[in-house]
Amino acid sequence: MHIAINAPDSKTIPVLVEIDDPEHPVISQSVAQFARYLQREGIYSYEKIRKAVAAIGKLRDFYLLVRKGETIATGGMKSLLEDFLFSVDHGNALKWRPTSNSEYSLIRSSVLEYVKFLIDTSTAPWPETEQQFIEACRASMVSASHAEKSLLFHTKKRVGKKARGRKKALVGLKQYKPFPPHLVTPLIETTTNVRDKLLFGLLAFGGRRMSELLHLFLMDVGAVDDGLAVQLRHPSHTPMEWRSRAGAMVKGPRREYLKSEFDLLPRTEHGAQPSFAGWKGMKFDNEATLTSNMYFIRGVERYLLTLHQAYLHSVRAQTRHAKHSYYFVAADGTPLTIKAIEKQFSLACRRLEKKLGVSLKGYGPHSLRHFYGFYCADVLKADLLLIQKWMGHTQPASTAVYAHITPETAAAALAHAEQKAALDGRVQISDAERAQLATRFARTELDPIPEKWKLTSTSFGALDTRKLTRKVR
Numbered sequence: 001m002h003i004a005i006n007a008p009d010s011k012t013i014p015v016l017v018e019i020d021d022p023e024h025p026v027i028s029q030s031v032a033q034f035a036r037y038l039q040r041e042g043i044y045s046y047e048k049i050r051k052a053v054a055a056i057g058k059l060r061d062f063y064l065l066v067r068k069g070e071t072i073a074t075g076g077m078k079s080l081l082e083d084f085l086f087s088v089d090h091g092n093a094l095k096w097r098p099t100s101n102s103e104y105s106l107i108r109s110s111v112l113e114y115v116k117f118l119i120d121t122s123t124a125p126w127p128e129t130e131q132q133f134i135e136a137c138r139a140s141m142v143s144a145s146h147a148e149k150s151l152l153f154h155t156k157k158r159v160g161k162k163a164r165g166r167k168k169a170l171v172g173l174k175q176y177k178p179f180p181p182h183l184v185t186p187l188i189e190t191t192t193n194v195r196d197k198l199l200f201g202l203l204a205f206g207g208r209r210m211s212e213l214l215h216l217f218l219m220d221v222g223a224v225d226d227g228l229a230v231q232l233r234h235p236s237h238t239p240m241e242w243r244s245r246a247g248a249m250v251k252g253p254r255r256e257y258l259k260s261e262f263d264l265l266p267r268t269e270h271g272a273q274p275s276f277a278g279w280k281g282m283k284f285d286n287e288a289t290l291t292s293n294m295y296f297i298r299g300v301e302r303y304l305l306t307l308h309q310a311y312l313h314s315v316r317a318q319t320r321h322a323k324h325s326y327y328f329v330a331a332d333g334t335p336l337t338i339k340a341i342e343k344q345f346s347l348a349c350r351r352l353e354k355k356l357g358v359s360l361k362g363y364g365p366h367s368l369r370h371f372y373g374f375y376c377a378d379v380l381k382a383d384l385l386l387i388q389k390w391m392g393h394t395q396p397a398s399t400a401v402y403a404h405i406t407p408e409t410a411a412a413a414l415a416h417a418e419q420k421a422a423l424d425g426r427v428q429i430s431d432a433e434r435a436q437l438a439t440r441f442a443r444t445e446l447d448p449i450p451e452k453w454k455l456t457s458t459s460f461g462a463l464d465t466r467k468l469t470r471k472v473r
Contacts, residue, residue, distance in 0.1 A: 002050075002272035003027070010039055012271030014050040016057045018129065020064070030130055031056050034117045046271050047278070052110035058096075059084055059111055063133060066093055081111065178370035179204065179363055183352060185450065190351050195315050195336075196344045198307040199328065203365060205304070206230065206294040207372030207391050210341055210365055214277040215267060216327040218316070221308060227301025228308050232392070234290040235266040235279055262324050267335065274337050282392035295390040297375055341365055373402035 002012045016031040035053050038044050044052060062084045063069060087093035088107050099107065118134055126134050179187070184204050191197045202213055215235040222229055233240075236255040244250045244260065258264040270276040285292040296304070319333030328336040342365060349360040369391070376387045388399040422429045423437045 005036075007036075007039075009265065010046075010269050010271055011265065011273055013039060014046075014053045014272070016053050016060070018060075020129065026127070026129065028060075028130060030118065030124075030126055030134060031114075033121070033124070034114050037117060038113075045278070046269075046276070048106070051106055052113070055107040055110040056114050058088065058107065059114075060133065061094060062087060069132070084111075177363060177367055178372075178374040179367040180358075180360075181371060181375065183356075183358065183360070184368070184371060186356065187348055187352055189450065190355060191348050193344070194307060194310045195328065196348065198304065198311050199341065200345070200348070200365075200368060201300065201304050201307060202230070202294070203368035204371055205296045205298055205300045207297070207369050207376075208232065208294060209280060209369060210338055211277045211279060212282070212392075214326070214328060214336060214338065214341075215279070217325045218327050219325070221327055223305055223308075226305065228296075228304040229301075230294040232282070232292045232294065234284075235268050235277075238290040258324075264324060267326075274339060275335055277338060281394050283388065283394045284392075285389070292392055297372060297380070370402075373399070377402040 001017055002014050004011060005013050007013075013032065013035055015035065016028040017025050018028055019025045031053055034056070035049050038049050038052065039046075059081075063080065066083075066087070067080060085104075085108055088096065088099055089104055091098040188197050188200050188204070191200060199213065202208065203210065212232055216230070216232070220231050220233060233254060236253060238254045239251065240254055240257055241249060241251045242257055242261070250257075250260070252260075255266050258266060267275055267277040268279045282292060284290050316327075316329065319329050322329060322333035324335060326335040330336050330340060345365040349363060352358065353360055373387065373391060376382045376390065377384075382390075384396060384399050384403055387402065388396055391399065393399045418427070419437050421427045423434060429437075
């Protein structure tokens, strides 16, 4: 569960609740302090801290339910940890399912860091309900000030070797579903709320994550050469300059601006509150200022600018006294949330299904970002390094998924090339066959998107989303 805290860097913290006595559940103080330590040091993201707390909860469950809370002699903790990690790996205790490579690695590192934390805080007074388990952890150390010299090092070495030799589960192909290209325009056209129209347009034609858009300030969005320009900035560390309430010009990071002007924390530090918005990280155009531009496909900058202007006048103007500077807001003026976007996207899909008689089951707002990637790779045939820059991926491997070629796609491309060569006269065919091919190629052209959008770029490509797959790593 999560509890509210009064801290300068966070609003909530994940904690572990012990229910040894169902009528008197208590919060584990050692785990709470460990989670707070990780939070203060900035070692893990909030979601990773939550998973670390859950991992320690699993260890305590194993100790209490499988080992029956036995008193562990000096050196016995090594065996407990090895048995616990084996059970986590194979799922042979407490009806656990076998873990993936990443889950196993996170649980192992979380438990190891927790034990190290207990050693470093040996003078802290712990509740009686936790003392036996904590003393068992401390007793597992053999005259060491470093974990590498402890009995845990044996566990660490064994796990490290095991991790390198772990066989990857073969589960076939995982489908990455871009939103159907021919339905992107109808989705935006049938959406009546101007904020949602703008948001869906930015996701589809700008290719960025929802959380990145939710971190935008009003000053980050504007007009350049009769088109919309959006600059993405790090939610906490991007340097900026502003005029204080006293009228003086102040320079500092974005986090300081939020704190001094609105007494707010960056949304990455809102913990379990609905206003939380993550930050997966991006490859910035300018690493010094931690800023990146949005790069739009289909030449929609002018159309998006009209939506931006309408949004400012019809929605944002009504909330101009909101005590924050975030760009996207709800009807009551509070910053828009991820959950609200998902709800509006679901409603938009339902309207489109009813109007066109199609099925959009399984599509979420992130599918619009996938549409951007597949459009750049499959239609524009752009270089992967350029797509990486446009989408802000930190690793080229994240971009490579959009260039995956299935056997069906390869066979279709080869057949298309053969037919094109025949149509161009590079392969000898009869006049009747050439006329038939010309008719077939003419039928593949797609309808242009609305003229009122005033677009001048390439029309949509025919993407078969059922064939855009890649193997699970």
